[in-house]
Amino acid sequence: MSDFSIFEYGLGILQALLIIVLSPLIVGIMRKIKAKSQKRIGAGICQPYYDIIKLLRKDEIVSDQSSWIFRVTPWINFVTTASAAFFIPVFLIYSPFGVVGDVLLVVGLFALGKFFMMLAGLDVASSFGGLGSIREMMMSVLVEPALFMTIFVIALFYDGTNISTIVSSANDTSILIVPGILFALIAFFIIMMAETGKLPFDNPSTHLELTMIHESVVLEYSGKNLALMEWSHAIKQMILFALFVDIFFPWNFVEQISLVGISIGILVFITKVSVLASFTAFIETLVAKWRLFRVSDLIAMAISSSMIGVIFFFL
Amino acid sequence: MAFVGFGTKAGMVPLHIWKPKVYASAPDNTSSLMAAVMLKIAIYGIVRHLFDFNAIDSSPDYVWLGMGIIIIGSISALVGILYALVENDIKRALAFSSIENVGIIFIGLGLSVVFAAFHLPSLSVLSFIASMFHTLNHSIFKGLLFMTAGSVHYSTHTKNIEDLGGLIKKMPWTAMMFLIGSVAIIGLPSLNGFISEWLTLQSLLAVFQIPSNVLQVSLAFAILAFALTIGLAGATFVRLFGVTFLSKSRSVNAANAIEVPKFMLIGKAILASSCIILGILPFIGMNLIVSAFNLPYMPSSPFETISITNSDDSNFASLMMPGVLVILTSVFVGVFVFVRIIGGKTKTMKYGTWDCGFGNLSEKTQYTATSLAEPIRRIFGVFYKPHNDIDADFYTKKNLYLKKSINVISTTRNIFDEKLYGKTISGSLFVLNKIRKIQSGKVNAYILYIMVTLVALLLFVGFGTHE
Numbered sequence: 001m002s003d004f005s006i007f008e009y010g011l012g013i014l015q016a017l018l019i020i021v022l023s024p025l026i027v028g029i030m031r032k033i034k035a036k037s038q039k040r041i042g043a044g045i046c047q048p049y050y051d052i053i054k055l056l057r058k059d060e061i062v063s064d065q066s067s068w069i070f071r072v073t074p075w076i077n078f079v080t081t082a083s084a085a086f087f088i089p090v091f092l093i094y095s096p097f098g099v100v101g102d103v104l105l106v107v108g109l110f111a112l113g114k115f116f117m118m119l120a121g122l123d124v125a126s127s128f129g130g131l132g133s134i135r136e137m138m139m140s141v142l143v144e145p146a147l148f149m150t151i152f153v154i155a156l157f158y159d160g161t162n163i164s165t166i167v168s169s170a171n172d173t174s175i176l177i178v179p180g181i182l183f184a185l186i187a188f189f190i191i192m193m194a195e196t197g198k199l200p201f202d203n204p205s206t207h208l209e210l211t212m213i214h215e216s217v218v219l220e221y222s223g224k225n226l227a228l229m230e231w232s233h234a235i236k237q238m239i240l241f242a243l244f245v246d247i248f249f250p251w252n253f254v255e256q257i258s259l260v261g262i263s264i265g266i267l268v269f270i271t272k273v274s275v276l277a278s279f280t281a282f283i284e285t286l287v288a289k290w291r292l293f294r295v296s297d298l299i300a301m302a303i304s305s306s307m308i309g310v311i312f313f314f315l
Numbered sequence: 316m317a318f319v320g321f322g323t324k325a326g327m328v329p330l331h332i333w334k335p336k337v338y339a340s341a342p343d344n345t346s347s348l349m350a351a352v353m354l355k356i357a358i359y360g361i362v363r364h365l366f367d368f369n370a371i372d373s374s375p376d377y378v379w380l381g382m383g384i385i386i387i388g389s390i391s392a393l394v395g396i397l398y399a400l401v402e403n404d405i406k407r408a409l410a411f412s413s414i415e416n417v418g419i420i421f422i423g424l425g426l427s428v429v430f431a432a433f434h435l436p437s438l439s440v441l442s443f444i445a446s447m448f449h450t451l452n453h454s455i456f457k458g459l460l461f462m463t464a465g466s467v468h469y470s471t472h473t474k475n476i477e478d479l480g481g482l483i484k485k486m487p488w489t490a491m492m493f494l495i496g497s498v499a500i501i502g503l504p505s506l507n508g509f510i511s512e513w514l515t516l517q518s519l520l521a522v523f524q525i526p527s528n529v530l531q532v533s534l535a536f537a538i539l540a541f542a543l544t545i546g547l548a549g550a551t552f553v554r555l556f557g558v559t560f561l562s563k564s565r566s567v568n569a570a571n572a573i574e575v576p577k578f579m580l581i582g583k584a585i586l587a588s589s590c591i592i593l594g595i596l597p598f599i600g601m602n603l604i605v606s607a608f609n610l611p612y613m614p615s616s617p618f619e620t621i622s623i624t625n626s627d628d629s630n631f632a633s634l635m636m637p638g639v640l641v642i643l644t645s646v647f648v649g650v651f652v653f654v655r656i657i658g659g660k661t662k663t664m665k666y667g668t669w670d671c672g673f674g675n676l677s678e679k680t681q682y683t684a685t686s687l688a689e690p691i692r693r694i695f696g697v698f699y700k701p702h703n704d705i706d707a708d709f710y711t712k713k714n715l716y717l718k719k720s721i722n723v724i725s726t727t728r729n730i731f732d733e734k735l736y737g738k739t740i741s742g743s744l745f746v747l748n749k750i751r752k753i754q755s756g757k758v759n760a761y762i763l764y765i766m767v768t769l770v771a772l773l774l775f776v777g778f779g780t781h782e
Binding site: 053056057058059060061062063064065066067068069075078079080082083086097098099100101102104105108109111112114115118119122123124125126127128129130131133134135137138140141142143144145147148149152155156159160161162164165219220223224227228292293296303307310311313314315 | 501502531535622643646661663693
């Protein structure tokens, strides 16, 4: 356990801020690519920023049925998600805050945000909220084991659940010769799609009660609260993308800390994440929303895939 | 034998069916005490038996004993929480969740035995601490939850969550306490449940050090069960808290509820604050465990980092809750200032929930406790055998689209009650009825029985001595 200088902690904070600040950009890029591949022009890639700023300045309406749970949820959701960003390496190979918590803590922080989000859905006494909550509940029940199994595979191969340890040992080994990791990759990709509400699981761009999951939970929110909810959703997506590229594509981290090195590192990171985001957006245009009860099959696939990964490790 | 006895007391599956019934019908304060203290006596008994009366060595017996405990633990955890999820009686649901927690404790204990049998003392201690810490935590938050459930019962006179709702406005403090208990029990970060579940998971992740492939792969299934349990526990407590305390009141009793007296709150406040303290400074609890069991570890300062290192000294995993708290607070302050600067001052208006323009959102349009459990009931149908009786009443027989009324009776069944115990009871009744036939009441028949027994015994003894 090495001690870090204040400068390195500063870099750690910079990494977290990058994730928080860049997350709406990735959302914008994904929307643009989806629009392009559907032969629409689409809004500019900075549109999510304008949305957030506009929403922050708006007055809000709160349901008279709701309690304080409804009002604190956006804050809790944002704080937990944004705090999780502190543990993710971006351009450095480690995060100085890695000692504080590991990947299980990140999962726990997400779960805390989600717990309050589900409660807020129930709080407004409308059936939309309840509908969103139970679907979210069902998904999280199913995704949780898949996620833990994937973490298990990764922890086995890369000696630890500490994210810095994982990333540095991933950097030392080539993933292409390790079949178990490839299965973990498949599982993690499915989980990522489920957790960020992507198409076979959830269609975030509709307001149709048959398909929506995330949207119906945030339906009653407006103004500042809605901005926080949307932004934290974007951050969560960004964190999962960053984890994905850190673990499975651990190339080109900054070794010598210099201004040029860091800027190149940041550019490389943005490129990696954008490529992943474009790929995800492209997949989204190819598939249709699945029936809610068929979603469990897809997650079962993720679970069995990571199980195969475990067996590969032990063989 | 001792394991079966104490296990029944602790409520392991399949010897668990007494538990929800007793916990639900006991007075509120007693059930809190039963879950918090009495259950732990059973665990204490098992621990004493496992580690004091036997010196665990590397014989395969102990490996299988440990594996048996893990398997029973995983099944208890999963089954307990699955039934807690569909239960509408708040105290019965909490009792089922006790079964789940006992399962988690058993997983830790079993791992400890397995590691000890393979001569991995530090891992054995790790999983033992995990299990004992979960025991300590469970007594705190389960006591808290039973007490709050008792308060709800006290002021609304019902334990059925279908009749509750909206209590967060009527009983804000009780709701707060129940929320803390729920967050703790489902193992979310910053409260104590997270620490013990984290430790248990870490000891499960350490199975790669066991030199046996079969055990490693089978323990991977234990992780699967454990992860599923955590997910289901989250859903259970969202449902319990959401239906009991949030949205509109579903009955007159719930609408007229008032907050319980201050003295009833103080006890809960103590437990709730210990949840928070143990969650942020877990070493306070761990030092207690280390000194209570004379483990070969030095007590550490409460601000220490929990860390597990690899053989090459790299960090396997570490957790520092005070640090997490610092990050959470600073992020909160940061974003609060940011929102204030960018957003400026805005007004907040209160208005009705969006009702699609139909008006009259009543308490009947919101999700009920049963409907909240519906998707889970469908996916895990094997355990519940859900059954819907739909009874529709039509205006005319010609047009089956216009219905006068629809009556749906949705039932779930407990397969353990029905299949295992039902079959056992009916089976033994069948055998006993057959046996009754030989009791005819005739004296000469009885003399014949005595004669036959005597001859059989003589033959048995005779053959025995020939050897």
